Amino acid sequence: MAWTEQDYQEIVARLMANSIGVNEVPNADKADDVTSLPAFKPSGSNSEASVVNYPLEFLKGEKGEPGIQGEPGKSFKVAGEYATLEALKSAVPDGSAVDGFMAVGTEAPYDYYAWVNGEWVSQGKIGGIDEAPTDGKAYGRKNGNWAEVPEKSDVLTKTNSESFTPTGDYQPATKKYVDDKHILLTITNEAHQQLISNQEVKAGEAESKINLVFGSIDNFKNIIQRLLSDNILFLKITEKEIFKVSTSHTYCNPDNGAYELSFIYTYTSIADANNISLVTKRIFIALNSNATNFFVVKDILVSDNLTSLTKKTAAEYEAIGSKDGGTMYAITDA
16 A cells, blocks of 8 residues: 555544544654554545554565575685784784784684774684693693693593592492402301311311311411401302301401401201201301410300200299209299
């Protein structure tokens, strides 16, 4: 729709007419507040001529043809290179005829200057990374600069093959470190029988039994020293049977050749439904250059003739006609 000067004058005349209650139309301060324009609507077959609001979206024309493509932009061009800004200003006091940028600096990344409003103005650095130092060390980027990377990383990888000993509460432990905290000693059935058979031998015979159970005297000494570092000792009898030495006393003094181990050995065997053997032994094994060697195995309860202990009241005890010689009676209300 094309507007003519006559149309405009007719719209103003209509707006100024007292018949529509508008004596004067002020100018808008800005286009953002305007949603429509006054427009003159000529008379038709069913209506008289009037002034109406004409929404701004009605003014939007149809999409035109694409414009002519502009010329390709110019590529970044370095017209010269100078060590300092002072050297640039001295060599080229007037850069109006320079086609491109001037690089300033002794090594990358350079500062680039352009001639703007009669002076050389810095345009900053062009993206790019200067080479890392060449002193044989490893470097990485940190905060835009080269930072030295330690040869040994603080991270334990899955392919790690170096030893690591944790010293903090939340530091990781390697499999080898954990395995080394557990001492697994495989013993023969003959050695197992020595540990459940009451005996008290000394000197050379004790040394022979230590060799039998621990494999060698040196291995016994090594286990004693490791147990001082909170290690745990396991005695493996078969693939299906293992014993954990949980209650023990360890003493080690290499200066006088003293290596001692005391522990409780508990063992259970079932022959059939009516024959169950519960074995609990106190064991003391020692190498001692100043005294002698010991290999001692004893029951927890030692007696030459007692077989049982029973609790009775005084009346119950008196009612027993024949007392058993192998039974100890505990009277609770005497």
